[in-house]
Amino acid sequence: MRWFILALGLLAAAPAAAVQPDEMLDDPALEARARHISKDLRCLVCRNENIDDSGAGLAKDLRLLVRERISAGDSDEETVAYIVDRYGEFVLLKPRMSGGNLVIWLAGPALLLAGGVGAALFIRRQRGAPAAPAGLSEEEAARLAELTRE
Numbered sequence: 001m002r003w004f005i006l007a008l009g010l011l012a013a014a015p016a017a018a019v020q021p022d023e024m025l026d027d028p029a030l031e032a033r034a035r036h037i038s039k040d041l042r043c044l045v046c047r048n049e050n051i052d053d054s055g056a057g058l059a060k061d062l063r064l065l066v067r068e069r070i071s072a073g074d075s076d077e078e079t080v081a082y083i084v085d086r087y088g089e090f091v092l093l094k095p096r097m098s099g100g101n102l103v104i105w106l107a108g109p110a111l112l113l114a115g116g117v118g119a120a121l122f123i124r125r126q127r128g129a130p131a132a133p134a135g136l137s138e139e140e141a142a143r144l145a146e147l148t149r150e
Helices: 002-013 029-037 057-071 076-087 100-128 139-149
Strands: none
Touching: 029 057, 029 076, 057 076
8 A cells, every 4th residue: 555655646746748638739740849849948837847847828828839830831940939939038948048148148157257256366365464463562563473483
């Protein structure tokens, strides 16, 4: 009985494809193309899930739209371009590295590099300038410096 409950739990936790049988194309080659395209398209409701894995209504509409464009004779690139023109580049799970996106792609590494350089300069300055103990007179500070040199 425990194995049955464990197996049931694993099946419930596994991601299920949301593509319904009535959405599938009759031609296996066209259906394979549709699956290939839709795995790179983001569900606009679920955010970080492709439209094949999403059960949202908008994802179903996108799946049907992909299959409609493929059935109409569009190439994979034309189908993706049509959907991007209609919904924007956010619909792509892997955004293109061009134009305004280039700034976003490069901002992270540039900020990391700038932070590393800033941290290195800060550490270098801290090591080079010994701090005088607070509350010592000039004579005491000179005597302390003399003692620490010996």
